[in-house]
Amino acid sequence: NAGVTQTPKFRILKIGQSMTLQCTQDMNHNYMYWYRQDPGMGLKLIYYSVGAGITDKGEVPNGYNVSRSTTEDFPLRLELAAPSQTSVYFCASGDSAYEQYFGPGTRLTVT
Amino acid sequence: LAKTTQPISMDSYEGQEVNITCSHNNIATNDYITWYQQFPSQGPRFIIQGYKTKVTNEVASLFIPADRKSSTLSLPRVSLSDTAVYYCLVGDADNYGQNFVFGPGTRLSVLP
Numbered sequence: 001n002a003g004v005t006q007t008p009k010f011r012i013l014k015i016g017q018s019m020t021l022q023c024t025q026d027m028n029h030n031y032m033y034w035y036r037q038d039p040g041m042g043l044k045l046i047y048y049s050v051g052a053g054i055t056d057k058g059e060v061p062n063g064y065n066v067s068r069s070t071t072e073d074f075p076l077r078l079e080l081a082a083p084s085q086t087s088v089y090f091c092a093s094g095d096s097a098y099e100q101y102f103g104p105g106t107r108l109t110v111t
Numbered sequence: 112l113a114k115t116t117q118p119i120s121m122d123s124y125e126g127q128e129v130n131i132t133c134s135h136n137n138i139a140t141n142d143y144i145t146w147y148q149q150f151p152s153q154g155p156r157f158i159i160q161g162y163k164t165k166v167t168n169e170v171a172s173l174f175i176p177a178d179r180k181s182s183t184l185s186l187p188r189v190s191l192s193d194t195a196v197y198y199c200l201v202g203d204a205d206n207y208g209q210n211f212v213f214g215p216g217t218r219l220s221v222l223p
Contacts, residue, residue, distance in 0.1 A: 004154075035213070042198065042213035043155070059212070090154045097202070098145050102154025
């Protein structure tokens with residue numbers, strides 16, 4: 001099992017550009033999550049999904065969108081990138097909300 | 112939403128037992144306590160989860176008193192590789208999206 005994979009590992013965006021962060025899991029988990037982590041801080045939940053076709057907002061959803069068309073994939077879309085979105089983004093999945101398996105992260109810089 | 116409070120940092124030496132305490136005074140009846148570990152440049156990793164009394168696995172033990180207003184993660188005989196940030200989370204699965212908040216955590220430094 002590859003677990004949770006995220007692409008790209010690193011990305012630099014210019015202000016106003018858009019991009020999609022990819023997340024795929026091969027553990028057949030129903031629950032998937034997107035977090036962002038700013039330097040020296042804890043993780044903040046952006047969006048989550050409890051199954052294909054079902055998504056909901058977390059603590060900091062503004063400026064992001066998600067979709068969940070399959071069990072395996074949970075892409076995160078950034079529209080009109082801003083410097084405040086510079087962060088490390090983690091995708092996670094799990095059978096329950098308690099035990100989540102995290103991907104390696106995507107380090108995004110917006111300049 | 113149960114707020115948690117942990118020490119910002121702790122130091123220990125190799126071979127010692129480390130206890131990290133988390134306060135959660137307004138924990139709700141359906142809430143569970145979960146601990147994660149995060150190494151630099153990696154995503155967090157689940158360590159242990161409990162509801163009351165004591166839970167033990169191959170990595171750690173979790174002690175929860177009867178009033179459940181706090182919990183203590185115990186790491187036996189730490190090594191340099193246990194240097195990481197440890198997060199305490201409190202919530203219930205019915206509100207998974209909103210309840211699980213990763214605060215700043217406790218930065219554990221294990222010294223030789």
